[in-house]
Ligand code: SAH
């Protein structure tokens with residue numbers, strides 16, 4: 276390998292899964308002797324880890340790629356890689372569109388990056404998109420944060436929501452073993468990480484594909500069992516998880532969250548629509564009444580719990596009245612945060628070819644009205660923090676005010692307060708909240724907690 280091959284740059288689009296995959300691929304590249312370059316134009320290997328959840332996410336990738344493909348004409352030994360969900364969706368077609376590409380690799384192949392790159396360096400152009408059994412990664416990820424870390428627990432998704440491209444690009448559900456997950460968290464604890472987020476597209480499906488059934492006929496390794504199994508890893512102070520599916524969310528899981536002190540009081544449970552007819556057409560498998568019951572039960576066990584979700588407006592055939600049912604759900608529940616999106620038809624999904632697609636005008640009008648309500652409700656939810664003492668795990672400096680640090684409450688509210696990042700990074704600080712905004716808080720530090728590891 277020549278010296279000019281020594282730097283890499285990764286640009287990551289999309290969800291937490293992609294971020295986690297990028298960290299693992301960066302780890303592999305470093306293991307191969309590459310160094311991170313902040314500037315993509317100085318890099319010898321450029322990797323785009325892509326997202327195709329909506330059309331605008333996909334288009335963004337093409338505009339980035341176009342620029343680097345040009346560069347390749349002046350610098351032929353530049354290696355161009357497209358990984359992630361656009362790679363999986365487009366496969367060979369990507370090579371026809373951007374012939375300068377060296378490697379197109381789907382998300383299931385992330386852990387094979389070294390192997391694939393070696394084939395590229397031998398002079399091949401590679402497309403790796405066939406479904407495979409995801410191998411455990413033995414390389415250490417290069418994690419962006421020193422405080423918080425992602426831990427995959429289940430890959431893929433077996434649902435068939437009629438709007439969603441994820442099952443076709445991420446493949447079928449594959450759970451990691453509880454032992455592998457615990458070992459990774461223990462290693463994170465030893466490295467000083469204070470917070471972990473367990474990841475899965477449908478985390479409630481965890482364990483269904485692992486062998487073992489209890490005498491009561493329950494899968495032996497449910498997600499709830501996994502929480503009990505990993506909750507006491509020394510030095511890790513906080514455990515989060517995402518994403519939950521209302522169809523499989525159980526009271527047993529809620530009880531576990533209430534019972535286990537490290538599991539934070541924040542639930543991300545996408546509802547997508549507040550209308551039963553739309554939910555049916557989305558093939559979500561629950562009603563808005565069931566969703567409301569879940570939230571009520573969470574609030575019975577943990578009155579202060581934060582609730583966030585995802586919602587889609589303008590799904591094909593959605594009427595004004597049906598959209599108003601989504602507004603009503605948002606009004607009634609009072610989400611702390613809501614990710615909203617206008618429906619975007621995706622290749623290969625059933626809803627994309629239905630008649631009665633709504634116009635962009637209707638979709639964007641509904642999106643604006645929903646976002647307006649979300650802001651109002653989030654601001655209301657923030658009010659409850661005023662004057663309270665909150666435990667904040669310090670992650671970073673406030674990029675907009677270097678005299679401040681920032682972190683999150685257990686309920687996931689972003690919080691700023693004055694302090695020195697060198698002293699406070701990774702510390703749990705009791706902060707008195709003095710200012711509240713819709714999606715963030717400001718406060719004064721009261722006490723830095725000495726962490727006695729348990
Ligand atoms: N597995 C999670 C989230 C998957 S994708 C779940 O089941 O909820 C993240 C979010 O993107 C979804 O919750 C949904 O709100 C949104 N989304 C997915 N497909 C979409 C599409 N075709 N158009 C608009 N938004 C979409």
Ligand code: SF4
Pocket residue numbers: 432433434435436439440441442476477520
């Ligand atoms: Fe997509 Fe539905 Fe799977 Fe979520 S549960 S990833 S929305 S198919």
Ligand code: F3S
Pocket residue numbers: 288289290291292293325326327328359360440441444445
């Ligand atoms: Fe996007 Fe793939 Fe995640 S499509 S949202 S990066 S699973």
